[in-house]
């Protein structure tokens with residue numbers, strides 16, 4: 152089973168104080184780790200380390216015990232600004248990495264079509280990016296990340312710009328693909344409810360330097376994925392209590408920083 156491990160990592164930009172110090176975090180297939188923390192606590196930096204876009208100045212990032220040296224097909228990345236190419240259609244954006252590698256269209260088309268259909272975009276393959284809604288664009292971003300059948304999905308506030316209803320729909324999409332395909336997910340968010348509703352583990356970071364303040368094991372996402380309603384989960388006293396505790400933890404620390 153695949154495991155991604157950040158071991159005692161630190162990041163320092165130039166001579167400035169460290170942005171992340173001695174942070175350790177390991178997750179594997181079927182883990183859904185949500186990461187919450189005040190602005191500047193190093194959430195995006197953490198994701199860049201896991202993606203291999205950035206090398207730590209101390210410590211190691213390992214996939215299955217091997218130190219990573221850069222991005223890899225085993226790790227799919229989704230950002231908030233989905234970085235889709237507006238002059239390509241949904242299918243070409245989905246298949247972009249295969250297209251760039253020279254894989255012929257007759258091979259990448261059916262694969263991209265299947266992934267788009269899984270994300271509810273059957274019939275939208277030929278639409279240009281500017282002809283899609285925000286939620287549909289994020290689905291294309293997700294489809295692109297899924298094309299290589301990654302073992303890990305790394306998501307940086309992917310739904311931050313969406314309205315509440317579309318965001319709730321995207322939560323269902325992500326929980327469904329997590330349940331069916333089982334990648335390990337690292338999901339960065341600013342939103343306490345989102346962090347609680349999706350994850351199996353919630354990691355709260357503290358700032359200056361970025362480090363793990365606390366970790367909680369949670370089952371709300373698993374319950375939603377199994378069919379419990381959002382209303383029932385959100386009104387569960389365990390959910391309400393934990394939301395208050397986490398809000399306290401994040402905002403008290405933010406105020407103190």
Ligand SMILES: Nc1ncnc2c1ncn2[C@@H]1O[C@H](COP(=O)(O)OP(=O)(O)OP(=O)(O)O)[C@@H](O)[C@H]1O
Pocket residue numbers: 164170188189190191192193194195196197
């Ligand atoms: N390339 C860079 N050069 C110098 N400093 C950087 C660079 N990238 C990030 N930083 C600094 O590192 C710190 C952590 O940034 P990061 O984006 O990881 O935090 P974050 O928790 O994701 O913040 P936010 O919630 O505001 O997105 C910030 O103080 C930021 O200014």
